Amino acid sequence: MKFANSLAWKNMKRKPGRTAALILLAAFLAFSVFGGSIVVKSLQNGLDSYESRLGADVIIVPNQARSHGSIESILLQGIPGYFYMEDSVLEKARNTEGVEVATPQFYLASASAGCCSVSVQVIGFDPETDFTIKPWIRESYSGDFGDGDLIVGSNIEIPSTRKLTFYNVECNVAAKLARTGTGLDNAVYANMNTIRQMMESSVLLGFDYFSDVPAENAISSVMIKVADSYDIDQVTGDLNIHIRRVEATQAKTMISGIAEGLTGVSRVIGVMVLMIWLLSIVIMIVAFAMIVNERKKEFAVLRVVGASQKMLSRLLVSEAGMISLIGAVIGVGAASLVIFPFLGLIREQLDLPMLLPGLPVILVLLVLSIAVAVIAGALTSAISVRKITRGETGLILREDV
Amino acid sequence: MKLRAEGVSRQYFRQGKGTNVFNALKETDLTLEEGVVTEVTGRSGSGKSTLLNVCAGLLTPTTGKVFLGDTDLYAQEDAARSRLRNESIGVIPQGQTGLRSLTVLENVLLPCVMYGIEGQETYAEELLEQMDIAELRNAYPSELSGGEMRRLSIARALIRRPGILLADEPTGDLDDENTHIVLSLLRKCADEGKAVLLVTHEAEAAAYADRIYRMEKGVLTSQEG
Incomplete structure (x- = not known):
């Protein structure tokens, strides 16, 4: 093996043009496999993260939600929006059969005027009854979260003073949340008392967000957990029947639109990766066949001086393996340089939640992509190796003279 | 060491009208003995080259056997036959056969390196001295002339100290001076005890040979008596 590796290395060095072309091909293959799988995995992660952050079985929003920013665009894309309904909806929901827990949420779009530090979505929740935001906050922050405290999404810059002001209500930033890859990363979170104070202050500042709903009674949505023994479809239907001027939607339905988009994008990426794969493999087979043909005399000389068929196979496969390994490392490196710094841009273009997988998953994908490129290189060269090692050396020498 | 070909023949199959079998070598016996240059x-x-390749274990004969000492060459598996060739048969193939990615010295050492045999550098240098190409040890084959390349092939064929040396048109495209150098080297090898087969169409080679055969349409006939 030492001989095969050393001769393979010398062959590669003496033919830099040929080696570079093959390395480029292997790099292309690894780039597409690694880049494609990271994007698809990030999309899946984004969806999972969004689903788990949503955390509810059913969500109730006012009918007018569509005209003031849908819940999907607030939570998914981070577009600031607002819509309100009276908090009597909460009581009605709690009284509906099959509802185990119902908790209100408050969405307040901060203004870009001087009363607010940054223009973001402020999301309020009731710490007493919340079951969607608190568990997530607990992952990043275990301290107290009282009135006047804020927890910010991962995309929000924390000022050195750790103070943020919304509608002249100065708040203390308690913590920053882990990244979700969704619009939730662009939001700040406050408890019910804090956000109510902001809402009331916004009225005093002349912002008319609430139309005919009194600010002190306004809520934006109700997140519902359905009791285990109840059918979610049935409970959603009951809520729509019994509560007027609101829309109860299953969280699953909200996710399905994104899931469909994700499936479509994943399929396109998958088909593209497959096409690149097939093309690269065909080119590699042809390239190795041409190279082996060009080097027939060289292989015949090796046989003449005593190389067995096995040694010759080892030499060629090891040469192809080394080339593919170098190409794969370059390809994976290039994919990393393109994907990791520009994930935000890719996310914007795809308009889907994206969240990079953790380091262990990235490392596994990296190793697999390299392995796939090396195996593809070795296997495609093996086809030519079979041809050359099966031929009789005497005949090759005879042809070549 | 002695090499004996017994009743070897070789047919080639080729596309064309009529019969597609071509008898390149008809049933032939040949013995190569120590200290003898057989032309x-x-x-x-x-x-001629078909016979040489059959003797070298590089071309399976259609009929017959080749014995290296008492070992039937073609009864061996490829790995064993390759090893035997590496150890006992030095082949100087026709044409330019230096590996382009290796220097002259690396080319000469190739048969040793292939089987992990170390410590042959001094002997390789000696061979290069004998072949008068020592100063080219670090050059690549593309930098050598035809005569230098041929001498490189001879040095490579001798590095494993084989008992048999098979040379296929070793003076094919050389000038008179280089032809003389190469033929003298082969003669010297025989004088040192090797069995040498010299396949050539050079008339001049006869002066260096002990036995001369003529091959015509695959039939080998002795030129003596």
């Missing part, structure tokens, strides 16, 4: 002469395509 096989004849026109191009007469079957």
Whole structure:
């Protein structure tokens, strides 16, 4: 093996043009496999993260939600929006059969005027009854979260003073949340008392967000957990029947639109990766066949001086393996340089939640992509190796003279 | 060491009208003995190289056997036959056969390196001295002349100290001076105890040979008596 590796290395060095072309091909293959799988995995992660952050079985929003920013665009894309309904909806929901827990949420779009530090979505929740935001906050922050405290999404810059002001209500930033890859990363979170104070202050500042709903009674949505023994479809239907001027939607339905988009994008990426794969493999087979043909005399000389068929196979496969390994490392490196710094841009273009997988998953994908490129290189060269090692050396020498 | 070919023949199959079987080598016996230069002469395509390749274990004969000492060469598996060739048969193939990615010295050492045999550098240097190409040890084959390349092939064929040396047109495209150098080297090898087969169409080679055969249309005939 030492001989095969050393001769393979010398062959590669003496033919830099040929080696570079093959390395480029292997790099292309690894780039597409690694880049494609990271994007698809990030999309899946984004969806999972969004689903788990949503955390509810059913969500109730006012009918007018569509005209003031849908819940999907607030939570998914981070577009600031607002819509309100009276908090009597909460009581009605709690009284509906099959509802185990119902908790209100408050969405307040901060203004870009001087009363607010940054223009973001402020999301309020009731710490007493919340079951969607608190568990997530607990992952990043275990301290107290009282009135006047804020927890910010991962995309929000924390000022050195750790103070943020919304509608002249100065708040203390308690913590920053882990990244979700969704619009939730662009939001700040406050408890019910804090956000109510902001809402009331916004009225005093002349912002008319609430139309005919009194600010002190306004809520934006109700997140519902359905009791285990109840059918979610049935409970959603009951809520729509019994509560007027609101829309109860299953969280699953909200996710399905994104899931469909994700499936479509994943399929396109998958088909593209497959096409690149097939093309690269065909080119590699042809390239190795041409190279082996060009080097027939060289292989015949090796046989003449005593190389067995096995040694010759080892030499060629090891040469192809080394080339593919170098190409794969370059390809994976290039994919990393393109994907990791520009994930935000890719996310914007795809308009889907994206969240990079953790380091262990990235490392596994990296190793697999390299392995796939090396195996593809070795296997495609093996086809030519079979041809050359099966031929009789005497005949090759005879042809070549 | 002695090499004995017994009743070897070789047919080739080729596309064309009529019969597609071509008898390149008809049933032939040949013995190569220690200290003897055996010359096989004849026109191009007469079957000389086919006989040499059959003797080298590089071309399976259609009939017959080749014995290296008492070992039937073609009864061996490829790995064993390759190793035997590496150890006992030095082949100087026709044409330019230096590996382009290796220097002259690395080319000469190739048969040793292939089987992990170390410590042959001094002997390789000696061979290069004998072949008068020592100063080219770090050059690549593309930088050598035809005569230098041929001497490189001879040095490579000798590095494993084989008992048998098979040379296929070793003076093919060389000038008179280089032809003389190469033939003298082969003669010297025989004088040192090797069995040498010299396949050539050079008339001049006869002066260096002990036995001369002529090959015509695959039939080998002795030129003596």
